Amino acid sequence: MEQKDYYETLGLTDSADVKQIRDAYRRLALLHHPDRNQNSPEAAERMKEINEAYAVLSDPVKRREYDTFKTSYGSSAYGRYRQMHTDQDIFRGSDIQQIFEELSRAFGYRSFEDIFRDAYG
Numbered sequence: 001m002e003q004k005d006y007y008e009t010l011g012l013t014d015s016a017d018v019k020q021i022r023d024a025y026r027r028l029a030l031l032h033h034p035d036r037n038q039n040s041p042e043a044a045e046r047m048k049e050i051n052e053a054y055a056v057l058s059d060p061v062k063r064r065e066y067d068t069f070k071t072s073y074g075s076s077a078y079g080r081y082r083q084m085h086t087d088q089d090i091f092r093g094s095d096i097q098q099i100f101e102e103l104s105r106a107f108g109y110r111s112f113e114d115i116f117r118d119a120y121g
Contacts, residue, residue: 004078006066009053014067018058025054026099035109055094056081062090 007014010024028050030036037043056062069077097113104111 003075004049005070005075006053006056006078009049010057012057014070016057021054021057022099025050025058025096026103029054029100030103030107033103033107033109035107051096052087052090055090055096058095059093 007016010016010021010028012020012024016024029047032043032047032050034044034047056066066077066081069080073080101111103109
């Protein structure tokens with residue numbers, strides 16, 4: 001499985017607080033929003049990575065578990081975490097939709113549901 005790091009995806013250190021995580025997500029979501037990058041499949045893929053990283057790191061329980069994997073498995077933490085969690089597990093309870101809707105309304109972009117359906121089916 002590909003070696004990624006949720007903190008690196010959001011451009012953060014593992015000591016980032018909740019506000020820093022949310023701010024990084026908002027900044028990156030705006031930058032890579034599919035409506036701003038309509039002809040870029042790379043932007044859509046990057047947006048998926050950003051959403052996933054935010055969903056894990058913004059949830060204290062998921063973040064604690066991911067951090068435990070990082071301590072135990074180092075650079076293999078992402079793969080280990082993904083082996084144990086489905087997309088539904090990762091996105092359950094996340095406030096991504098709320099933040100995305102705020103950005104969409106503010107900048108006239110499509111709704112979260114439209115974007116999510118395009119990205120995830």
